[in-house]
Amino acid sequence: MNKKDEIGKAFDFGLFKRVFAHTRPYRVIFWVVAVAAILSAAFAVEIPNLVRRIINEALENKDSQTLLTLILMMLGVLFGQVITQLSFNYFANLLGESVIKDIRIRLFKKMISFKMAYFDKSSIGVLVTRAVADMQRIGEIFSQGFFMIVADVLKMLLAAAIMLYTSWKLALIVFAILPVILVATRLFQQAMKVAFIEVRTQVANLNSFVQERIAGMKIVQLFNREEIEKEKFRIINEKHQNAWLKTVWYNSIFFPVAEISYSIGIGLVVYFGVIQNIENVGLNDTGSIFAFFFLMDLLFRPLRQIADKFNTLQMGMVAANRVFKILDTDSHIEDTGKMEKEDVKGDIEFKDVRFGYMPDEEVLHGISFQVKAGETVAIVGATGAGKSTIINLLNRFYEINSGEILIDGYRIQDYTLKSLRSHIAIVLQDVFLFADSIANNISLRDDSVTIEEIEQAAKQIGVHEFISSLPEGYQYNVKERGSMLSSGQRQLIAFLRAYVSNPSILVLDEATSSVDTYSEQLIQQATDKVTEGRTSIIIAHRLATIKKADKIIVMDEGRIVEMGTHKELLAKGGYYNDLYEAQFLAEEVA
Ligand SMILES: Nc1ncnc2c1ncn2[C@@H]1O[C@H](COP(=O)(O)OP(=O)(O)OP(=O)(O)O)[C@@H](O)[C@H]1O
Ligand SMILES: [Mg+2]
Structure with missing residues (x-):
C-alpha cells in the first residue's frame, strides 16, 4: 500500500478496535483516564455557573459572606480541575506507554523469529523506524489523540447543553457560526495531514541521508565527494524546511479564522442578548451574560485544537497499521523437528541439494558430498560460486528446494532448530561484533561462560597474548561493528567465539581480505587448533588450510x-x- 492509500482511507474501525484491544491488560488505568476526563469536563462547566452566582448573588448585593463562600467554592472547583487534568495527562500517557511497550516487545519477538530471506528483502531503516518512531506515534493515539478528543467533545456538548438551557434562542444564534469553524477545521485538518506526511517523509530522508553518509564517510572523503554531498544535503534540508513552513502557514491561516469566528460570536451575543435583548432572550442578569461568554469559550476553544488531535490520532493509526502488518507477517523457518540430540558426532551429508534465494533463480544445482566425523573439508571456488550458500543451508538460515542434508544420518529438519544450531558454530565471512567488550562478544552474554574459560580457550588457540595487549584486555569495548579492531583481529575474536561454544561441527568462511603475515600466522594457528578433532568445513582462501584438508x-x-x-x-x-x-x-613464490 502506498502512502496516499494509507492516509486517504476513511477511519478504519477494525484497526481502531485492534489498537484498543491492547489496553485490556490496563483496564484500571483506562477507567481512571475515562473518569478523569468526565470529571474534568464537569468541573470546567461548573466555573461559568460560579461566575454567574458570584456576580448575581455576591457582587450585586455586596454580600461579602456569600462572596467568600462562592470564592472558596471556586477555588475548590479549580483545584478539582487541576487534579483531574493532571491525572488525565499522567494516566493517558501511562496507558499509551504501557501499550507501546507491549507492542514493541511483541514486534521485536516477531522480528527475531524471521528467517533470513525476510531480512534480505527488508530495509534496516524501515524496520528500525517501525520499532521506534512508529511506536511513539501509536502511543500518541492514547496520550494526545483519542482521549483528548473524547474529553473535548464531552466538554463542548456539556457547554452547548447549558447554553441551550440558559437561553436557547441566543444559543442557536451562536451555533449558527459553528458551521464556519467546522468547515475551516475540516479544511485545515486535511491540509495539515498532507503537510505532516510530507514533513515526516523529509525527516526520514534527512535521517537516512545523514546515517548513510556517516557510515560511508571513508568513501565520501576518499573520493572527494564533500562538496557534492553538501549540496545534496542542502537540497534535502530545503525540502524539509519547505514542508515544515507549509504547516506553519496553515496554522497561521487557521487560527485567526477561528479567532475571528469566535469574536463574531461574542459580538452577536452582545448585540442580540445585551443591547437588543430581543424577545427577552433570557439573559436578564449580568451574571448570566458573563457566564454565557465563559460557556462560549468552552465551546470554541477545543474546536481550534481538535483538528490537530484528529491528525495525531490518524497518524497513530497509520503507524499502527504498518506495525501490525509486520506482526501479521508469517515468515519463519518451520521448527517442527522433535530431535534434541545431546551429542552429535558430526557426520555431514549433502544429497543432491538444490537451492535458490529467489524462486526462479537456482544458485546450487544438485550438490552432493560427504564429510566424515572429525574430518576437515575445504571448499574452494571462484567468487559467487555458492560456497557461503552451502553453510547458509547447513544451519537452516534458508530452506532447500530439494534434496537432503543429513547430520549423523538424520535430516536437519528433524532436529529442533535450537538443537541443530547448538551443534554448529560458524565464523561468517564478514565478522560481526557488537558494541560491547571482547569478553561479551565471545560469550554473547551467556552467563554460564566464565571469563576464566574464555581466557583458557584464548590461550589454547594462541590469541590470549593479542587480546591481553589491548588497552583493557578482555574488557576492551570494540565499539559498533568492532570498529576498534582490524579485520584480522575481528576474525580472531570470531574464531574464539566459535571455539568457546565447543561445537561438534565447525564452519569457517574465511574472509577474502588479506591480512599481514603475523595475523595470517595467528589465524592459521587458531584454525588448526579449532578444527582439531571435530568436523570442520572451511571455505578456504589460505594455502595452508587447503593443503592440510582431508578433502577439497x-x-x-x-x-x-x-x-x-x-x-x-x-x-x-x-x-x-x-x-x-x-x-x-x-x-608461494613470494
Ligand atoms: N541473500 C542473497 N539473496 C539473493 N542472492 C544471493 C544472496 N546471497 C548470495 N546470493 C547469490 O548467490 C550466489 C552465490 O553466492 P555465495 O555467497 O554463496 O558465493 P560465494 O561462493 O560465497 O562467493 P565469495 O567467494 O565471494 O564469498 C551469488 O550469485 C549471489 O549473487
Ligand atoms: Mg562467500
Whole structure:
C-alpha cells in the first residue's frame, strides 16, 4: 500500500478496535483516564455557573459572606480541575506507554523469529523506524489523540447543553457560526495531514541521508565527494524546511479564522442578548451574560485544537497499521523437528541439494558430498560460486528446494532448530561484533561462560597474548561493528567465539581480505587448533588450510566440479590445478 492509500482511507474501525484491544491488560488505568476526563469536563462547566452566582448573588448585593463562600467554592472547583487534568495527562500517557511497550516487545519477538530471506528483502531503516518512531506515534493515539478528543467533545456538548438551557434562542444564534469553524477545521485538518506526511517523509530522508553518509564517510572523503554531498544535503534540508513552513502557514491561516469566528460570536451575543435583548432572550442578569461568554469559550476553544488531535490520532493509526502488518507477517523457518540430540558426532551429508534465494533463480544445482566425523573439508571456488550458500543451508538460515542434508544420518529438519544450531558454530565471512567488550562478544552474554574459560580457550588457540595487549584486555569495548579492531583481529575474536561454544561441527568462511603475515600466522594457528578433532568445513582462501584438508571440494557456478585431496587434484591437472596456479602459486613464490 502506498502512502496516499494509507492516509486517504476513511477511519478504519477494525484497526481502531485492534489498537484498543491492547489496553485490556490496563483496564484500571483506562477507567481512571475515562473518569478523569468526565470529571474534568464537569468541573470546567461548573466555573461559568460560579461566575454567574458570584456576580448575581455576591457582587450585586455586596454580600461579602456569600462572596467568600462562592470564592472558596471556586477555588475548590479549580483545584478539582487541576487534579483531574493532571491525572488525565499522567494516566493517558501511562496507558499509551504501557501499550507501546507491549507492542514493541511483541514486534521485536516477531522480528527475531524471521528467517533470513525476510531480512534480505527488508530495509534496516524501515524496520528500525517501525520499532521506534512508529511506536511513539501509536502511543500518541492514547496520550494526545483519542482521549483528548473524547474529553473535548464531552466538554463542548456539556457547554452547548447549558447554553441551550440558559437561553436557547441566543444559543442557536451562536451555533449558527459553528458551521464556519467546522468547515475551516475540516479544511485545515486535511491540509495539515498532507503537510505532516510530507514533513515526516523529509525527516526520514534527512535521517537516512545523514546515517548513510556517516557510515560511508571513508568513501565520501576518499573520493572527494564533500562538496557534492553538501549540496545534496542542502537540497534535502530545503525540502524539509519547505514542508515544515507549509504547516506553519496553515496554522497561521487557521487560527485567526477561528479567532475571528469566535469574536463574531461574542459580538452577536452582545448585540442580540445585551443591547437588543430581543424577545427577552433570557439573559436578564449580568451574571448570566458573563457566564454565557465563559460557556462560549468552552465551546470554541477545543474546536481550534481538535483538528490537530484528529491528525495525531490518524497518524497513530497509520503507524499502527504498518506495525501490525509486520506482526501479521508469517515468515519463519518451520521448527517442527522433535530431535534434541545431546551429542552429535558430526557426520555431514549433502544429497543432491538444490537451492535458490529467489524462486526462479537456482544458485546450487544438485550438490552432493560427504564429510566424515572429525574430518576437515575445504571448499574452494571462484567468487559467487555458492560456497557461503552451502553453510547458509547447513544451519537452516534458508530452506532447500530439494534434496537432503543429513547430520549423523538424520535430516536437519528433524532436529529442533535450537538443537541443530547448538551443534554448529560458524565464523561468517564478514565478522560481526557488537558494541560491547571482547569478553561479551565471545560469550554473547551467556552467563554460564566464565571469563576464566574464555581466557583458557584464548590461550589454547594462541590469541590470549593479542587480546591481553589491548588497552583493557578482555574488557576492551570494540565499539559498533568492532570498529576498534582490524579485520584480522575481528576474525580472531570470531574464531574464539566459535571455539568457546565447543561445537561438534565447525564452519569457517574465511574472509577474502588479506591480512599481514603475523595475523595470517595467528589465524592459521587458531584454525588448526579449532578444527582439531571435530568436523570442520572451511571455505578456504589460505594455502595452508587447503593443503592440510582431508578433502577439497571445488565449486563453480553452483556445482561441484572436482573433489579430492590437494595432491590428487593437482595430479588431475583440472580446474583445481588452474585455480591453484592462478591464485596461489604467486603467493608461494613470494
Ligand atoms: N541473500 C542473497 N539473496 C539473493 N542472492 C544471493 C544472496 N546471497 C548470495 N546470493 C547469490 O548467490 C550466489 C552465490 O553466492 P555465495 O555467497 O554463496 O558465493 P560465494 O561462493 O560465497 O562467493 P565469495 O567467494 O565471494 O564469498 C551469488 O550469485 C549471489 O549473487
Ligand atoms: Mg562467500
